[in-house]
Amino acid sequence: MKKYILVFFMALILGLISSIHPVYALNDTASSSIVMDISSGRILYEKNSHSQRLIASTTKIMTCILAIENGNLDDTVQVGEEVLKMYGSNIYLELGEKMTLKDLLYGMMLRSGNDAATVIATYIGKDQETFVEMMNQKAKEIGMRDTIFRNPTGLDDYEENYSTAYDMALLSKYAYQNETYREIVGTEKYRVEGEKLYIWNNRNELLKTYDYATGGKTGYTPRAGHTLVTTASYNGLDLTAVTLNDGNMYLNQEEMYDYAFSNYERITILDKDHFEVSDNYYQDKIYIKNSFQYPLTKEEQEEVTTLLSLTKKTKLKDGDEVGKVEVYLNDEKIHEEPVFVEIKKKRTFWDFLKDLF
Template identity: 40%
Template sequence: MKVRKLVSGVLVVFLFIQVLLLPATDANAAAKPPGLSAESAALIDVTSGRILYSKNGTKKMRIASLTKTMTAIVAIESGKLNDVVTVPQEAVGVEGSSIYLKKGEKLTLEELLYGLMLRSGNDAAVTIATHVGGSLPGFVYMMNEKAAMIGMSHTNFTNPHGLDDSNMHYSTAEDMAKLSAYALRNPVFRQIVSTKVKDISWEGEQWDRRLLNKNKMLHLYEGADGVKTGYTKLAKRCLASSATRDGRQLATITLNASDDWNDSAKLLDYGFANFPLKELVGGKQDVKPDTPVTMERGTHLVTMNAFRYPLQPTEADDVHKRVVLGESVINGKMNGQLVGFLQFYLKEDMIGQVPLLVSADSSVEGRPESGIRGFWRHFWTIAAGGLWSA
């Protein structure tokens, strides 16, 4: 009996020691991304534009009615919301989703945009395109020009609605995430896609059209505020979603996703939980130059604004700064002048920059320059039309 107790005691001590020797769990370890039904997906931080997650994110895919995000933002930026638009014949009876426009019916461009984004009206898409672009080909050209400007390098549009009319109408999850982030920075677009119910005019009828947003995420997910649903027989289920929590907005894209609502919720949860915003510099914060520069006593370099960026805890040590200045001499007369940038890098990639201003103590502010430097600064002020003005 004593031997048995002794053996049991030794075994307990041995197991306790083994537990102590196990490697400690890293609290900063990156969380595993969620499993998704989507063939392709992407998650983006709207403000910074950082892609936080990608699954086959650069694969060219059909995007169905997610196309209408581009249709809407081009129309908002290039048209006038209060324009009265006449429905053309070519918009009547377009297959798929519709808000049942009639030839010659008149609506405002704003009303058509609600019909486009809440009910995914293909007739609204054609009406908007012909009004803003002059013709369908003209508007498609504008769509592709905007795509190039945003940096959607793997995208080509051939129509304003996303119907399966050609293999040449395609995009990628990452490109569409960039588009969502770009569009969501526009307050008009943001207002439209976050609207759950909207009444718009219905010429010739005794009642208005009541538009119920097809995007169930607005009801299913806390903080959801956009963006667009999509489906065709070839593209399958597609979804662009967004949500805002504590002032921070994320957006997701899922393409060919049988469980798109849950996929989007998982991605948003993953982004909010694992990529907190880290303030890398504050506003009006002193910055010491890391390049050779002569600074008059009483002058400082300060940031124009704060800079925050979504980072996993494990990435904090990979961020470094670089001061880039356009001046080799800083004096009090330059008070308030932009003289350079504080740049931030994540490993080798620049993730942002903050303007640097001269801040001068009252004892040196406004002291006139003298000598040859004062002469040349005065010369370039005149020559450059105020580029160097104090």
């Protein structure tokens, strides 16, 4: 087999250019912070993002996504004695009270109910210890290397949950892929009519003050300070922001989002529907299965190159992988996509005959 490499520049397909977000000189008030692109995982802004800190009730993002993935939202859950030990922010569940798992999740995420969180954890994990093991296992799977969970609530008087802004962005990015999660955290008001009437307003004020906010979770303890993990979408960009120990968290995150939306655009670098490469050997029969988009500044758009590597094969089947295309921003590889060949079966006399009947 003979291998050769062809370097070429792909045409960048530009999205709509935002003109409503001014560029901000950030005055970041958080001890740790980050803005991450949800699709690609690219960090658009960070400050001390790998510094371990207490995370308070943003812990409940993990509790929520685990419950969604491992439970039936329509299940009826009975409140057990675990609720008697809860303090701080609660939705005031009573011993023996029954509520669906779905309603408990809304109470936990909108009102930050510690009692709801511990009831959920006991129901899903059968006991608190097992559920905490599930939390740490999921954190490991997501890549949260600097995170340790010791309870499902974020209370830190006796047990401490530590993470980083970067790790919490990874968790938010992961949870955002789940439609049920997005629906819960994006809800501003929720009503439960069961054994008791509950009306919960979302404590995440960013949903009211920032037009592009789509959800998130607040947190506070005297030791952790104010913590906030949110998501926002504008002009094709879905972003998540994290601020830890930030007394001005809402305004700070608005400015962080405005900075990101003002400076970055989602650019289509590889388009699977318009992947055209002149090659005599494969005769324009190669293709890719996925498009690739990436957030770039205007200056960076001039620094993107693609490198196509193809391998000549004598025996080919339809769908064989015959190479790869690598995408570089300056000298850093940001993506790799396999390249396939299409081999159309030659039509026989019988194929033509079948078409007649």
